[in-house]
Amino acid sequence: xxxxxxxxxxxxxxxxxxxxxxxxxxxxxxxxxxxxxxxxxxxxxxxxxxxxxxxxxxxxxxxxxxxxxxxxxxxxxxxxxxxxxxxxxxxxxxxxxxxxxxxxxxxxxxxxxxxxxxxxxxxxxxxxxxxxxxxxxxxxxxxxxxxxxxxxxxxxxxxxxxxxxxxxxxx
Amino acid sequence: xxxxxxxxxxxxxxxxxxxxxxxxxxxxxxxxxxxxxxxxxxxxxxxxxxxxxxxxxxxxxxxxxxxxxxxxxxxxxxxxxxxxxxxxxxxxxxxxxxxxxxxxxxxxxxxxxxxxxxxxxxxxxxxxxxxxxxxxxxxxxxxxxxxxxxxxxxxxxxxxxxxxxxxxxxxxxxxxxxxxxxxxxxxxxxxxxxxxxxxxxxxxxxxxxxxxxxxxxxxxxxxxxxxxxxxxxxxxxxxxxxxxxxxxxxxxxxxxxxxxxxxxxxxxxxxxxxxxxxxxxxxxxxxxxxxx
Numbered sequence: 001x002x003x004x005x006x007x008x009x010x011x012x013x014x015x016x017x018x019x020x021x022x023x024x025x026x027x028x029x030x031x032x033x034x035x036x037x038x039x040x041x042x043x044x045x046x047x048x049x050x051x052x053x054x055x056x057x058x059x060x061x062x063x064x065x066x067x068x069x070x071x072x073x074x075x076x077x078x079x080x081x082x083x084x085x086x087x088x089x090x091x092x093x094x095x096x097x098x099x100x101x102x103x104x105x106x107x108x109x110x111x112x113x114x115x116x117x118x119x120x121x122x123x124x125x126x127x128x129x130x131x132x133x134x135x136x137x138x139x140x141x142x143x144x145x146x147x148x149x150x151x152x153x154x155x156x157x158x159x160x161x162x163x164x165x166x167x168x169x170x171x
Numbered sequence: 172x173x174x175x176x177x178x179x180x181x182x183x184x185x186x187x188x189x190x191x192x193x194x195x196x197x198x199x200x201x202x203x204x205x206x207x208x209x210x211x212x213x214x215x216x217x218x219x220x221x222x223x224x225x226x227x228x229x230x231x232x233x234x235x236x237x238x239x240x241x242x243x244x245x246x247x248x249x250x251x252x253x254x255x256x257x258x259x260x261x262x263x264x265x266x267x268x269x270x271x272x273x274x275x276x277x278x279x280x281x282x283x284x285x286x287x288x289x290x291x292x293x294x295x296x297x298x299x300x301x302x303x304x305x306x307x308x309x310x311x312x313x314x315x316x317x318x319x320x321x322x323x324x325x326x327x328x329x330x331x332x333x334x335x336x337x338x339x340x341x342x343x344x345x346x347x348x349x350x351x352x353x354x355x356x357x358x359x360x361x362x363x364x365x366x367x368x369x370x371x372x373x374x375x376x377x378x379x380x381x382x383x384x385x386x387x388x389x390x391x392x393x394x395x396x397x398x399x400x401x402x403x404x405x406x407x408x409x410x411x412x413x414x415x416x417x418x419x420x421x422x423x424x425x426x427x428x429x430x431x432x433x434x435x436x437x438x439x440x441x442x443x444x445x446x447x448x449x450x451x452x453x454x455x456x457x458x459x460x461x462x463x
Contacts, residue, residue, distance in 0.1 A: 017217050020297035020308065021224045027433040029372040034301065049181040053188050060192070063301045065210055066308065066342065071199040072192035074301060079188045115303055116370070118196075119349065135371060139303070 001051070004161040008055055011153060012039055016062040030138035033146035036063050037111055038104050040078050041147070042154045044085035045103075056082035077115055081107060097148055104147030108140035211337050218340040221297040222310055288402055289442040291315060293323075293341075295435050305348035305368065307331070309438060312339040322441040328406035328429030329353060329394060330438050341440075345432055346407070347372055354395035355407050360385050363395055366407050366426050372433070375408060377424040386413045386422050391429075402441060 015035035023032045036059040043052040060078025291311055299306035311317045313336045323330040323343045334344035346353055351368040362384035366375045380386055390410045396403025406429040413424040
């Protein structure tokens with residue numbers, strides 16, 4: 001289980017690099033996928049609470065590191081997203097595909113709106129609530145498109161860690 | 172008590188995980204950004220990979236343009252030659268104007284307080300990981316003399332200031348960031364104002380532009396050159412949607428940045444005045460008030 005969590009952390013690091021490099025290489029401004037948010041959604045829907053919440057915190061920390069926003073803004077939002085989605089997890093059962101796109105789209109919109117609100121209330125020098133919906137929609141759409149890929153990667157990773165007794169039952 | 176804790180350990184754990192970043196966020200939000208040891212380790216791991224990927228993409232692009240698109244090269248070459256001739260003519264005119272300007276300055280015993288600046292070209296290797304961040308990562312850091320608060324510019328105009336540095340990398344906060352403001356001067360009327368980021372990559376807003384001054388759509392705003400900010404005269408952007416409300420002291424307007432932040436391959440970090448023994452004094456001055 002520890003190895004699996006370390007690998008999930010590695011995947012988070014990889015997605016953080018992809019998030020940084022692809023918009024730059026492809027000259028994207030608004031349509032930028034929030035891959036780490038999709039990781040948090042996957043963890044909320046599939047993981048145990050304690051490791052899932054801890055990994056969500058780590059994913060948020062990685063977002064924080066390159067955003068030049070006040071420390072822990074995205075870490076806080078990641079754990080909050082984990083908690084909210086976890087509470088509604090029974091209603092949102094998804095194995096990826098179109099369902100994960102829907103979940104990714106809605107989560108990205110809410111996440112962006114919350115980030116803007118928190119930034120407005122706490123960050124120094126903010127003089128107005130910055131809520132421009134077209135960029136939020138583009139970002140949410142890109143996140144929705146990327147969600148099945150992220151779910152696929154994490155599901156493949158989890159398949160390699162089927163518990164021994166379950167593996168015997170499968171056989 | 173213990174059974175209660177065991178029963179509710181998951182909600183308690185999540186509450187603690189929420190409380191921890193919230194506390195750090197609330198405490199650090201009012202302070203300047205700074206990196207700790209863990210941050211530096213993660214950046215030193217991720218940044219070289221980012222640099223490698225971008226370099227690989229550029230090699231691929233070069234191969235494409237160099238071999239497969241050879242047919243287009245001749246046409247482009249001709250166009251570039253024409254551009255070069257035109258630019259040389261323009262440069263000649265500028266040089267003449269500069270010489271005339273220098274003579275007039277000497278005549279008026281005007282001292283150029285700003286002086287020549289030391290600068291450093293820095294390749295851009297990535298953008299902020301979050302879709303809502305307004306940051307560029309450059310492959311120059313404190314080892315190369317880059318420090319927090321230093322102005323960063325491009326040939327087209329103002330880019331932002333250095334927000335965070337590690338030994339060989341730095342993050343540049345863009346002028347479109349909502350916590351960013353830069354003193355500006357209307358090129359046409361010399362009226363002063365402040366350009367403030369909105370969080371939108373394509374737009375800033377004009378603040379403190381006096382109603383009594385003339386502001387028109389299309390006016391070019393340049394840096395005012397206040398001490399501790401950008402060098403004077405760099406293009407910031409052009410005014411759009413100028414409107415004078417019936418009440419209030421200031422006009423309302425938006426500013427289209429002169430720089431396309433999505434298409435920056437290299438930027439220039441302004442290290443400080445050329446005659447300065449060390450850039451520290453300049454850095455200390457420039458870190459006050461640029462990125463708020």
